[in-house]
Amino acid sequence: MHTVIQALILGVLTGGVYALMASGQTLIFGVMKVVNLAQGALVIAGAYLSYSLFTSLGLDPFVSILVTTPVLFGAGAGLQWLFLRPLREQDRAELSLLVTFAVALGIEGVLSVTYKTTYHTIQTGYADSSFTAGGYQISAVRLYAFVLSVAMLGLLYLLLERTRFGRAIRATVQNPESARLLGVNAHAVAAVGFGLGAATAAAAGAVYGLLYSFNSGSHYDLISRLLSIVVLGGLGSIGGSIVGALAMGVIASLVAALGPPIWSDFSFFVVLLAVLLIRPRGLFGASLRGAL
């Protein structure tokens, strides 16, 4: 029982970080109907940025996100403006997959050239410290990472629900045509939406760099998880992607604790396949598709 609860705690903490990455992915899909295959590469880019700031200036990753989120916001908006805006409406859904994949390869190339392909980690002073509560071990880094993710998700929620701009985004998600007729600047919303998605990747990347060792090729592993999460949750539903992320974290960590660790990552994909068999739209796809 102790093992199970310990695994549950770990799973929820990990799932929270993935929820942050996946919510950015979902936001981009919701605003533009674009599946962003570069989301994983953006997370890794964020991790490298935080790594550089930590090793050169000694900035703690939790502080450096104040720098990295605006940088990646700009990069994301720029990518949208340069590469996705010119695609014609009727083949955007398909071509955007390829274009964002090309962007991911480009980012991987730039990172490999800049940092080489050896593995890096952000080794802070508190990297190995942990708390004990009721007999359960909670690693400090994971707890901070979880808290940051929840805070960022909260900010995102406030931005979408409480601001004029958030209303424009939600209007675009629900009905792009009417939103345009009502004076919403579709190009600006798309650019800012993509920027916001990339900004969540920056925050998640700082945390990712603290938790795992990474190199420029790590985005392949990340993107497969992120895509499974958003498909599990139902494309376009931020709530669904959070549930999907937590489910992935918990399932993977339970299997790792109770069964052979090799199968922990794989177990989640089995669940995904099972869900697709029963419900091809994903858990929340039917009622929430297109709604944020």
Next chain:
Amino acid sequence: MTLPGLFRAALFFAALTALPFVLTAHWIVNLGVFTLIYAGLASAWNLVGGLAGYPSLGHAAFFGAGAYAEAIYFQHRDVGADGLTPFFVLPLVGAAVAVLGLAVGWIAMRTRSDVFAIVTITLLFVAQTLAFNLNSITGGSQGIGMPGAPFDVDSYERPFYLVLVIILAFAMGATWAAMRSGVGLSLRAVAADEQRARGIGVHVTGVKLLAFAVSVGIAGMIGAVWAYYVSFVYPQFAIDPLITIGMVLMAYLGGRGTLWGPVLGALILVPAQQYLAYQYGATQLYLIAYAAVFLLIMLLMPRGILPSLSHLLRRRAARASEPADQTPADAVPTAEEMVR
């Protein structure tokens, strides 16, 4: 196929077959082998991605499945005195991978367009994870070695090349047969509007699963030839996202849904890709160069070369046949174009 079409195909394959006997330099035949690998893969992908409109990003997993099937089978077996046994088992490998494809397609093809692309690319990464982790079968990151082929050193690449020509002919033959028959019509109906196609009685599930199985079966056979050619199979090379992207990009560049488009795309892109890898491979700069080429193609020619060309020719023909004072029908913007 029209008579000129048949003649064109015969000429193309005759020239293709003659090439390694005329130009015998190792680097040329080696380039030919890789061009044929991708031409075959792109043609196979085109059956599902072009004709049926299901943009699979997971085909590299089946390429890898074929490669592993071949390597595992011949790991401790002899390739025969003439070294041809690995080629004779190709139909078996293809059939096995096709059956695997039926099972995967049955689940994956419950989803459509972008979700299908996501599910298949996820499958690709799952397959790679499996190849890394199933140490007892795949050897993990250590990989599996195959016995080397006992071919003559001077023309070592030629048997591989010729087998790949046969596979390409098979892939193009399957595409041609599909385009000419009711199957192709059904596939195009699925691509245009699956619900309506089902409504008017098209066997939607049957034809798209058939296309998927044949397509991945061909990819598996090509993977098996590749495994024998490189004689060492590692997870990161056998199940590589770049292979998926290569075949998709070539089909897009040449024109997806056309018979010759994927081959044309491979003829242009593979030499370019090999040159980039040769020139910048050591520094990883080739990834950036490759991404840049990729983006340019997508942005400048989203419909592909052949469809763009035939569109241009048709317009020119229409303009020539119309009297000068009349506006050709094509020049009148449609309502859709005017809105945009």
